[in-house]
């Protein structure tokens with residue numbers, strides 16, 4: 439049986455190994471190492487991370503021991519350049535297909551925590567679609583309960599803060615989308631913080647998801663949505679109009695439309711994020727917790743906090 443504490447212990451051992459290598463490095467690689475370590479030690483906020491797209495090779499090896507490093511690199515990691523969003527998303531299914539049991543879900547959650555802690559992240563919002571993890575009989579509620587409890591346990595054990603965002607997906611039905619929104623409400627008060635819409639925009643109209651976002655808004659739930667990466671600025675406009683999210687994910691193609699950029703700049707009187715670049719102000723956290731994180735991490739670093 440998989441044990442959570444063992445993986446954390448491995449992280450500590452790996453760090454020790456890296457440390458012992460320093461004596462054998464030449465001067466240029468030593469200065470590169472120092473720069474890397476300095477960057478890693480800066481406190482960071484990670485607001486956009488997909489649980490099922492973040493499996494390390496170590497995690498994949500535990501879940502599928504026959505996968506070689508070459509296969510991992512080819513099948514689980516998207517190339518640095520993709521022709522379009524659909525090509526990028528081809529690399530996601532391998533990950534979530536390995537996450538169909540309670541133990542696998544816990545293992546991947548801890549693996550992601552470990553990676554974030556090594557990168558100096560102090561608060562992360564981790565997103566995933568519970569409905570994608572039911573292939574071996576788990577209910578969506580059970581899937582979410584396992585991940586949420588695992589996140590809660592890891593927060594207490596490591597001190598890193600985190601929230602869980604639930605994704606509905608573009609190709610989901612209206613009922614699946616609504617079920618995802620209902621799960622956000624059902625788990626309100628736990629580590630679950632918001633609803634998201636992810637997946638390929640092309641060929642999957644937005645109106646299917648309008649009801650779920652209306653439900654989330656009416657129940658006072660935080661909402662974010664991916665928009666623009668597949669279909670450009672028009673898709674961002676449409677998402678703002680039909681879903682009324684508080685944040686846009688992957689919205690970088692907004693830059694193609696100056697009017698949209700201006701609109702996003704003036705979008706909200708609240709201090710919420712328009713893209714993925716603004717850090718703690720945009721986090722789906724209550725103001726008291728944000729204040730605590732600022733005091734603990736921002737002030738010792740001269741007022742600068744870094745988005746991961």
Ligand SMILES: [Zn+2]
Nearest residue numbers: 488664687688
């Ligand atoms: Zn994303």
